[in-house]
Amino acid sequence: MTITDSTRARARPRGSGGLLLRVLPPSLYAGRAHTLIERSALVYSRAWLVFVSGVFEPLFYLLAFRVGFGKLVPEVTGPGGTTMSYVAFVAPALLAASAMNGAVFDATFGVFFKFRYDKTYEAALSTPLGPFDIALGEIGWAVLRGALYAVAFFGVMSAMGLVTTPWAVLVIPVAVLVSFAFASVGMVCATLLRTTSQFDYIQLAVMPLFFFSTTFYPLSVYPEPLRLLVQCLPLYHGVELSRGFAAGVLDWSMVGHAAYLVVLAAVGVYGVSRRLHTLLR
Incomplete structure (x- = not known):
């Protein structure tokens, strides 16, 4: 039947x-999404170097700030007015950015080719899987990839002596939440793209997020009108959460940052399931 x-x-x-x-x-x-995660794991088992390359980019940034720019700016003001080294200020933000990049890559490039050329999802729908399963499966794999990047990056932070509080371990769940939010939204964007040249729009969105979401400098350096714009950026909330836990400075604003990312993830999951239901029925 x-x-x-x-x-x-x-x-x-x-x-x-x-x-x-x-x-x-x-x-x-919503109980069969794990089969798509297993499929992705089998596919990437033959391309494990892709994961390694994703870890190295933020690592190079971190080393550059440790031995280069960090010498010019030895200390900065961190969360709660605490004083920290510049590399300790940047490291948790780079971890969040690494989770974003890993999730966006899988949720856009990977999904686009499966959807437009490989017809993977049409084949999946001939089984008991539905659009919601596909959405959760693909997003779940992107989240897993982002989590692996976060664990590797956290290990580097520990080796460099940048982990100074037990609260810092919570940057890994923050990275998972960042991956979830960006993977769900990225997958919606992938269903809207029609040609590979339109991936430039994805990069046009990701690069400003990376540079202007207080990744490299605090929010206070922006003029007042720009601060409001920066505070609307999704990566900003991930960076602030990650930096607060890494510094061991907790406040109620972190609840708002987490809620923003949770709502964004929920909207993205709903949006991509509806898109797939419309396009593949």
């Missing part, structure tokens, strides 16, 4: 004495 999104199948259980059970449409299922 074939189950489609446009119809509800009715199945007669054995020994039911004629009682019919209503089966939910596959678009509402």
Whole structure:
């Protein structure tokens, strides 16, 4: 029996004495997304160097600030007015940016080719998987990749003596949340792209986020009107969360930062499931 999104199948259980059970449409299922994560893991098991390359970029930034720019700016004011070295100020922000980059790469480039050329999702919909499963599976893999980057980067931070408080370990869940938010939104964008040349728009959005979300300098350096704009950027909230935990300075504003990312992730998951339902039905 074939189950489609446009119809509800009715199945007669054995020994039911004629009682019919209503089966939910596959678009509402959320228990089979792990199969897409397993598929991605098998595919990338032959391309593990891609993961290694993703770790090196922020690592090079961190080393450059440690031996170069950090000599020019030895100390800066961190969260809560604390004084810290410049490399300690930048490191948790780079960790959040690394999670963003890893998630965006998988959720845009990878999804685009599976959707437009490989027809992976059309094949998936011929199984009991639905659009919501596909969305969760692809986003889940992007989140896993972002988490792996975060763990590797946190290990480098520890080796460089930049982990000074037990609260710092929470930068890893923050990186997971950042990955989730950007992967869900990135996947929505991937379903809107029609040609590979339009990936320039993705880079046009990611690069300003990387440079202007207080990654390299505090919010106080901006003029007042620009501060409001920066505070609307999603990476800004991830950077502030990561930097606060890394410094061991906690305040109630962190709840707002986390809520922003959670809402963004939820909106992205809903949006991509609706897009896939519309485009693949």
